[in-house]
Amino acid sequence: MPLVKGGKITTDPLVHVADEADIPGEGAILISAARFLEDAEALSLRAGRTAVIWPNNRDVDDLVPYLGRLAAVALVFPTFRDGRAYSQARLLRERHGFKGELRATGQVLRDQFIFMLRAGFDAFEVKKDSDAEAFAATVKRYSVFYQPTGDGRITALHRRMQLRHSESAGQ
Amino acid sequence: MYAYDELDRTLINERVTEFRDQVKRRLSGELTEDEFKMLRLQNGVYLQLHAYMFRVAIPYGTLSSKQLRALAHVARRYDRGYGHFTTRQNIQFNWIKLAELPDALADLAEVGIHAMQTSGNNTRNVTSDQWAGVAPGEVEDPRIWSELLRQYTTLHPEFSFLPRKFKFAITASDHDRAAIKVHDIGLRLYRNEAGETGFEVLVGGGLGRTPFIGKTIKPFVHGHDLLSYVEAILRVYNQYGRRDNIYKARIKILVHELGIEKFAKEVEEEWLQMRDSALAIDDSVIEDIRSRFSYPAYEKLPHMPEELKKAAHDPHFEAWRKNSVAPHKVTGYSIVTLSLKPVGGPPGDATADQMDAIADLADKYSFGEIRVGHEQNLALPHVARRDLPVLWKALDRIGVATPNVNLVSDIIACPGLDYCSLANARSIPIAQELTRRFANHETANMIGRLHVNISGCINACGHHHVGHIGILGVEKNGEEFYQITIGGRADEKAEVGTLIGPAVPYGEVADVVEDIVEAYLALRARPDELFIDTVKRLGVEPFKERVYATR
Amino acid sequence: MTSPLEQKKIRITGPSMVTANRTWDGVVIYRTARQGWSADLSDAAIVRTSDEARALLAESIADDVGAIGAYIAPVEIKDSGKIKPGNLREHIRSEGVTIDLPVPA
Numbered sequence: 001m002p003l004v005k006g007g008k009i010t011t012d013p014l015v016h017v018a019d020e021a022d023i024p025g026e027g028a029i030l031i032s033a034a035r036f037l038e039d040a041e042a043l044s045l046r047a048g049r050t051a052v053i054w055p056n057n058r059d060v061d062d063l064v065p066y067l068g069r070l071a072a073v074a075l076v077f078p079t080f081r082d083g084r085a086y087s088q089a090r091l092l093r094e095r096h097g098f099k100g101e102l103r104a105t106g107q108v109l110r111d112q113f114i115f116m117l118r119a120g121f122d123a124f125e126v127k128k129d130s131d132a133e134a135f136a137a138t139v140k141r142y143s144v145f146y147q148p149t150g151d152g153r154i155t156a157l158h159r160r161m162q163l164r165h166s167e168s169a170g171q
Numbered sequence: 172m173y174a175y176d177e178l179d180r181t182l183i184n185e186r187v188t189e190f191r192d193q194v195k196r197r198l199s200g201e202l203t204e205d206e207f208k209m210l211r212l213q214n215g216v217y218l219q220l221h222a223y224m225f226r227v228a229i230p231y232g233t234l235s236s237k238q239l240r241a242l243a244h245v246a247r248r249y250d251r252g253y254g255h256f257t258t259r260q261n262i263q264f265n266w267i268k269l270a271e272l273p274d275a276l277a278d279l280a281e282v283g284i285h286a287m288q289t290s291g292n293n294t295r296n297v298t299s300d301q302w303a304g305v306a307p308g309e310v311e312d313p314r315i316w317s318e319l320l321r322q323y324t325t326l327h328p329e330f331s332f333l334p335r336k337f338k339f340a341i342t343a344s345d346h347d348r349a350a351i352k353v354h355d356i357g358l359r360l361y362r363n364e365a366g367e368t369g370f371e372v373l374v375g376g377g378l379g380r381t382p383f384i385g386k387t388i389k390p391f392v393h394g395h396d397l398l399s400y401v402e403a404i405l406r407v408y409n410q411y412g413r414r415d416n417i418y419k420a421r422i423k424i425l426v427h428e429l430g431i432e433k434f435a436k437e438v439e440e441e442w443l444q445m446r447d448s449a450l451a452i453d454d455s456v457i458e459d460i461r462s463r464f465s466y467p468a469y470e471k472l473p474h475m476p477e478e479l480k481k482a483a484h485d486p487h488f489e490a491w492r493k494n495s496v497a498p499h500k501v502t503g504y505s506i507v508t509l510s511l512k513p514v515g516g517p518p519g520d521a522t523a524d525q526m527d528a529i530a531d532l533a534d535k536y537s538f539g540e541i542r543v544g545h546e547q548n549l550a551l552p553h554v555a556r557r558d559l560p561v562l563w564k565a566l567d568r569i570g571v572a573t574p575n576v577n578l579v580s581d582i583i584a585c586p587g588l589d590y591c592s593l594a595n596a597r598s599i600p601i602a603q604e605l606t607r608r609f610a611n612h613e614t615a616n617m618i619g620r621l622h623v624n625i626s627g628c629i630n631a632c633g634h635h636h637v638g639h640i641g642i643l644g645v646e647k648n649g650e651e652f653y654q655i656t657i658g659g660r661a662d663e664k665a666e667v668g669t670l671i672g673p674a675v676p677y678g679e680v681a682d683v684v685e686d687i688v689e690a691y692l693a694l695r696a697r698p699d700e701l702f703i704d705t706v707k708r709l710g711v712e713p714f715k716e717r718v719y720a721t722r
Numbered sequence: 723m724t725s726p727l728e729q730k731k732i733r734i735t736g737p738s739m740v741t742a743n744r745t746w747d748g749v750v751i752y753r754t755a756r757q758g759w760s761a762d763l764s765d766a767a768i769v770r771t772s773d774e775a776r777a778l779l780a781e782s783i784a785d786d787v788g789a790i791g792a793y794i795a796p797v798e799i800k801d802s803g804k805i806k807p808g809n810l811r812e813h814i815r816s817e818g819v820t821i822d823l824p825v826p827a
Contacts, residue, residue, distance in 0.1 A: 059410075080206070080209070080332070081209050081292065081332050082332060082414060083292075083329070083330070083331060083332025083333060083409060084409060084410055084414075086328060086329040086330070086331075086332070086409070087329055087406050087409045087410050088410075090329055095444060095445075109206060111189075111193065111210055114328070115326075115328035115329075115331055116328070117328075118328035119328045119329055130201065141185055141188070141189050142182070142185045142189075142326070143181060143185065144178050144179075144181045144182040144185065145326070146182070146322040146323060146325050146326065146327075147322070147323050147324075147325075147327050147328075147450075148448075148449035148450065149328055149329070155449075156178040156179070156182070156322065157322065157456055157459070159178060160176065160178065160459055161455060161456065161459060164459065197745070198745065198746055198787070199787075200786070200787040203786050204745075204786055204790045218743055218748065218790060218791050219748075220750075220811070220814055220815050221743075221748070221749075221750050221814070221815055221818065221819075222743070222747075222748035222749065223743075223747075223748035251823060251825055252824070252825030253823070253824040253825050266748075267748070268746065268747035268748060269745065269746055269747065269748060270746045270747060516824070517821060517824065520824045521824075522824050522825050523825070588810065588811065588814060589814060589819040589820055589821055590819065592791075597820060599819075599821050600820060600821055603821065649809055649810075651810070
C-alpha cells in the first residue's frame with residue numbers, strides 16, 4: 001500500500017509494530033493507541049521516535065499530552081464513508097497545534113484527498129496504486145474553497161472582500 | 172436573486188469536471204459501485220425502480236427565468252420532458268442516464284445550477300420560506316443567511332461524511348412556511364431587544380421512522396456567531412452520531428438519547444473554544460452577500476388598479492385571485508402561487524413546455540424570478556396587481572391556475588412506488604383520485620384550508636407526519652395498505668399527527684378521506700373553524716368513529 | 723413491497739429471477755441463463771431453490787461494471803410458460819409507472 005507524502009509516493013519511514021510483537025530499541029515505529037497508552041511516557045520518549053494509530057471512536061484528548069513528542073499520529077477511516085477522522089484531524093491541527101505528520105489510514109481513496117488535506121492530513125496510506133499515482137493531479141481539482149480550515153487557504157468570501165477593497169482602493 | 176460570481180461559477184465547474192472523471196472511472200470499472208455510490212449521491216444521483224433519478228438543487232427555492240429554462244432543457248434533452256418539484260425546494264428528473272449526467276450538469280453549470288449535496292450523508296439544500304424577501308412583516312430576507320450557510324456547508328471537508336443526511340431550514344416570519352421545527356437544524360431569524368439580528372436555533376427535528384419536533388438548543392445566537400455555532404453542532408454530531416444503525420443515525424436520535432440539556436452543553440463546550448475563530452462573521456461579509464441579492468425596482472403602484480376593478484366581475488378570475496394571490500410587502504404588488512396540483516394530475520410535476528412558459532411569464536410579470544415551495548407549488552414573487560388579470564389568463568392556459576392552493580386537493584405527495592425503490596406503496600394515484608373527489612372548487616372552499624400529505628413509505632418524503640391528514644403507504648401480504656393520521660402540522664405550532672385506526676386498503680383511501688372531511692363538516696363549531704382546529708378541539712375519537720363505523 | 727435491497731437471508735418461496743439496473747443508463751435488466759443481462763423479462767433465468775437463487779445472485783453481483791443493485795425477485799409463470807412479474811414492484815419495473823406520464827412517451 002503506497003504511502004504518499006509531500007505529494008508523491010515515498011517509502012514509509014515508520015515500521016508498523018503489531019500489538020503482540022516486541023518494540024524495537026531503535027527506529028521509528030507505528031503502534032496502536034492501546035499499546036501506547038500502556039506505557040505512554042516511556043514510549044513517547046523513545047529516541048527512535050514513536051507514532052500512534054488513534055481509533056476514530058475515541059476522543060483525541062487522551063493523546064494530547066504527548067503530541068509534542070510523537071513522530072506522527074495516524075487516524076483511521078474504517079470505510080471512506082466514516083468521516084469521524086476529519087474532525088479528529090482538525091482538532092489535532094487547529095486546536096492542539098499538532099505539527100508532526102498526520103497520516104490517513106484505512107480506506108483512503110482518491111476522491112477524498114482534498115478533504116483530507118484541508119482537514120490537516122499530510123500523509124496518506126493510499127489503498128490503490130492508481131490513486132497514489134494520481135495524487136498530485138487530483139489535489140489540483142479545486143481552486144475555490146468556501147469555508148476556512150487550518151490549511152491557510154483563503155476562502156471565497158475573503159477573496160471577494162479583498163477584490164472589493166482593491167477595487168475601491170484603486171479608485 | 173443571488174448573483175453567482177466568478178468564484179461560485181468556478182467551483183461549480185470544478186465539481187462538474189470531477190464528477191465527469193468519477194463517472195468515467197465507474198463505467199471503466201476502476202471504481203466499484205461500493206466506492207462510487209456515495210460519490211454519485213453527493214451529486215444527487217439515485218438509483219430508482221426503473222432508472223436513475225437526478226435531484227438538482229434550487230438553493231432556498233429561488234430561480235431566475237434563465238435557470239428555469241435550463242431545467243426545461245434538461246427535461247427535454249436528457250429526460251422525458253418533465254420534472255418534479257420536491258418537498259425540499261429541489262427538482263427531480265426520473266429517467267436520466269448516468270453516462271449523460273456530466274453533460275446535463277455542464278449544461279446546468281452555465282446558469283449557475285448544480286446538484287451538489289442534494290443527497291448523501293452531508294448537509295443538504297438550505298431551504299427557506301418561498302415568500303422570502305417579499306412577505307409582509309418579515310424581519311429581513313432569510314435567504315441572505317441561507318446563502319451564507321449554503322457556501323459554508325458546500326464541500327465542507329470535515330462534514331462531507333456525516334453519520335447521515337443533515338437538513339437546515341430558515342424562517343424570518345411569524346408564520347413558518349419553511350417547517351423549521353422538523354429539520355435537523357431549524358433557524359428562526361429575529362431581532363432581540365437590543366435590536367441585534369440573530370437566531371433561535373432548534374435541533375433534532377425530523378420525520379421518517381421516528382418523527383421528532385425540534386427542540387430549542389439556544390434561544391439567541393447572534394448573527395456573527397451563526398457559522399461557528401453551526402460548526403460546533405456539526406462537529407458534535409459528526410463525532411458522536413450513531414453509525415451502527417442507519418435508522419438511528421440522524422441527529423434527532425443523538426439529541427433524544429443524550430437529552431437536549433446534555434447535548435446543548437456538549438455543543439456549548441465545543442463552541443466556546445472556537446467562537447472567535449475565522450468563522451466569526453463580519454458585518455462586511457453579510458453586506459457583501461446582501462449586495463449580491465438583487466431586488467426589483469418596484470414602481471409606485473395603486474393597491475386597486477383599474478385592471479383589477481374591471482376583472483372583478485369574472486367569477487373564475489375572482490375565485491383564483493382569492494385563492495392564489497397573497498399580499499406583498501410593497502403596495503400595488505402581490506405574490507402569486509402557481510398550483511402544480513391540477514385535477515387528476517401527479518402533484519408537483521411540470522412539463523418542459525410549462526417551465527418555459529412560466530419562465531416567459533416571470534420575465535414579463537415577476538422581474539424574471541420564480542420561487543419553489545416545499546408544498547410542491549411554484550410562485551411568482553413580484554407581480555404588479557394591475558397585471559393579475561392578464562397573468563391569470565396566461566397561467567390558466569398552461570394549466571397552473573387551479574384555484575386550490577392550501578385546500579384539500581393541494582396535496583403534497585412523494586413519488587411513491589411508481590418511481591421509488593424505497594416505497595411500499597403508490598402515492599401518486601391516491602393523490603390523483605383525491606383531486607378528482609374534491610374537484611369542485613366551491614366544495615373545496617367550503618372545507619377550507621386542509622393539508623393532505625402522502626408518503627409511500629416510512630421515510631416520509633411526503634411529510635405525512637405533519638399533514639392535517641397524513642397518509643402513509645405500508646405493505647400487508649403483498650398488498651398496498653395505508654395508515655391514516657390526522658392533526659399534524661408543519662408550521663410554528665408543529666405537531667406530529669395521530670393514527671386514527673388500522674390501515675386501509677388502496678381502494679378505500681379516498682373514501683376514508685371523504686369520511687374524515689364529512690366528519691369535520693358535521694363537527695366544526697363554525698364555518699371558519701379550520702379542520703386542524705376542530706381536530707385539536709375534539710381529538711381523533713369522533714373521526715375514528717366515523718371512519719371505522721362500517722369498516 | 724418492502725425493499726428487496728434489504729435482503730439478507732436468501733429464501734425463495736416460488737419461482738424467482740434476478741434483476742438489476744444497467745449501470746450506464748439505469749435501464750431495468752434481468753439475469754439470463756447465459757451469464758448475461760437482458761432488458762426483456764422473457765429472457766430471465768428462472769430459479770426454483772434458494773441455492774440456485776444464491777448462485778445466480780452471486781454471479782450477477784460479480785458483474786459490478788455492467789449492473790447495479792442486483793436482487794432476487796419473484797415471478798409468476800403462466801400455464802403458457804410466459805414469465806410475468808411476481809409482485810406490483812416488479813410489474814412497475816417491467817411495465818413502467820401505473821400513471822400517465824405528464825408528457826406522453
